[in-house]
Amino acid sequence: MTDTSSKERKQNEITDASPKDAEAKNEINxxxxxxxxxxxxKKNKKEQGQVEESAEEExxxxxxxxxxxxxxxxxxxxxxxxxxxxxxxxxISVPTDDDQGEFLxxxxxxxxxxxxxxxxxxxxxxxxxxxxxxxxxxxxxxxxKKLSFKEALTxxxxxxxxxxxxxALIILKDAVKETGQNWIFYYKKHFIPSTYSSAIKYMKLAxxxxxxxxxxxxxxxLEKIFTAIKDDYDxxxxxxxxxxxxxxxxxxxxxxxxxxxxxxxxxxxxxxxRINNLFKEENKDLPKDKVVKNTVDPSLVDAFxxxxxxxxxxxxxxxxxxxxxxxxxxxxxxxxxxxxxxxILKSINKNLTGTKTIEGFPKLISELKSKVxxxxxxxxxxxxxxxxxxxxxxxxxxxxKALVKxxxxxx
Numbered sequence: 001m002t003d004t005s006s007k008e009r010k011q012n013e014i015t016d017a018s019p020k021d022a023e024a025k026n027e028i029n030x031x032x033x034x035x036x037x038x039x040x041x042k043k044n045k046k047e048q049g050q051v052e053e054s055a056e057e058e059x060x061x062x063x064x065x066x067x068x069x070x071x072x073x074x075x076x077x078x079x080x081x082x083x084x085x086x087x088x089x090x091x092i093s094v095p096t097d098d099d100q101g102e103f104l105x106x107x108x109x110x111x112x113x114x115x116x117x118x119x120x121x122x123x124x125x126x127x128x129x130x131x132x133x134x135x136x137x138x139x140x141x142x143x144x145k146k147l148s149f150k151e152a153l154t155x156x157x158x159x160x161x162x163x164x165x166x167x168a169l170i171i172l173k174d175a176v177k178e179t180g181q182n183w184i185f186y187y188k189k190h191f192i193p194s195t196y197s198s199a200i201k202y203m204k205l206a207x208x209x210x211x212x213x214x215x216x217x218x219x220x221x222l223e224k225i226f227t228a229i230k231d232d233y234d235x236x237x238x239x240x241x242x243x244x245x246x247x248x249x250x251x252x253x254x255x256x257x258x259x260x261x262x263x264x265x266x267x268x269x270x271x272x273x274r275i276n277n278l279f280k281e282e283n284k285d286l287p288k289d290k291v292v293k294n295t296v297d298p299s300l301v302d303a304f305x306x307x308x309x310x311x312x313x314x315x316x317x318x319x320x321x322x323x324x325x326x327x328x329x330x331x332x333x334x335x336x337x338x339x340x341x342x343x344i345l346k347s348i349n350k351n352l353t354g355t356k357t358i359e360g361f362p363k364l365i366s367e368l369k370s371k372v373x374x375x376x377x378x379x380x381x382x383x384x385x386x387x388x389x390x391x392x393x394x395x396x397x398x399x400x401k402a403l404v405k406x407x408x409x410x411x
Contacts, residue, residue: 063087068094104150113143148259156216163215166206169199210239221266228273244269268305272298278316282324292324300333307337 064070068090070080078093080086101107116139120132169187176186187196205211205222214222225244226235233240248269250262279294286292296319304311315336319329375382 064090065094104146106146109143109146112139145259152216152259155218159217159219159222160212160215162202162219163206163212166199166202166204169203170206173203208235208240209237211241213239214241217266221263221270224270225266228270228277231277232273264302264305268298268302271301271305271311272296275301275311275316275319278313278320279323282320292320295323295329296333297330300330300337303337304333309336 064080064087068080070086072079077097078089080090080093083089101110104110116136120128120136123132172186173183176183184196187193187199191199201219201223205219205226208226211222217225222241225241229235229240229244233243248265250265250269275296276294279292283291301311315332318332322332323329375385
């Protein structure tokens with residue numbers, strides 16, 4: 001007996017049925033056939049996708065360097081499967097993974113510190129002896145000195161390259177302007193747009209005469225020095241950075257073990273100049289008998305920097321305002337050096353809050369005056385000032401007048 005196919009059996013059932021039943025069964029069979037066809041298509045597409053994915057993976061493997069795999073081969077290697085462009089990433093990650101002291105130019109140092117880690121990372125607390133402590137301290141200290149020196153050397157080379165890049169951009173900018181084009185549009189078209197602000201920094205520094213001599217300082221410190229001295233030094237004259245070093249009595253010669261001290265000396269010198277500049281700026285509009293003398297102790301600034309603390313703009317303002325109130329600004333630095341949370345410092349901050357409120361009035365008045373001047377030149381904007389705005393402003397002025405009058409009455 002010959003077997004009948006599934007489709008033939010369905011067709012026979014339809015033929016034997018009534019016309020109405022046959023029509024219903026035909027619709028069911030068509031729907032079933034459609035679903036089977038869709039499932040077959042999905043299966044084929046999935047298989048095709050797997051083939052394409054497999055082919056893409058094989059292409060990636062071919063593009064990777066010999067011996068490099070997408071999967072990590074040890075605990076320190078990167079999983080390249082996570083990367084959108086594994087080949088590009090591998091050009092950075094692989095040299096890092098493979099380095100056994102070549103970059104540091106001291107394979108023995110790498111071997112020594114790895115051995116110390118491997119020998120001791122699993123030890124129990126009672127096994128962490130003083131002998132181990134002394135030996136580990138010596139190994140880690142020597143390793144850190146080598147790292148610091150190598151870091152400085154690498155930083156110097158990279159900084160030199162960025163300064164050369166900035167010099168090239170200066171020439172390009174002049175050429176762009178000469179051809180009647182817009183420099184910003186030109187840069188963002190031909191370079192990575194998000195790097196524009198960095199390019200401005202490179203160009204700014206590259207304009208400083210002889211700055212490339214000091215590439216070993218790194219871009220960050222060069223920019224700090226530039227910002228500190230740009231208003232008081234001849235930035236177009238010969239070697240302004242060298243003049244800064246001579247004026248600050250900083251020796252540029254340094255040994256491997258003194259590198260951190262050298263950096264501290266630079267940062268402290270910059271901080272002292274910035275503090276002095278702030279005092280000068282705040283004093284410029286004061287009568288001679290109201291000028292605030294800068295009595296900040298340079299040795300405290302040195303200590304502050306050595307402790308790894310930063311003297312930011314807010315702290316410098318506090319030093320000035322405290323001195324303006326007739327107090328000793330060095331108290332603030334001393335309290336910060338103690339930890340920064342003491343009762344004395346809290347009391348100082350409370351007093352300074354009041355001082356800053358009063359000191360802010362001239363700025364507030366100046367801003368209001370500036371806005372009125374702007375509106376007088378752009379009268380179309382005046383209509384956007386609502387009656388409520390004027391009412392609120394008047395209410396605050398009235399309240400302030402009442403406070404002042406009440407204070408005078410008390411006296």
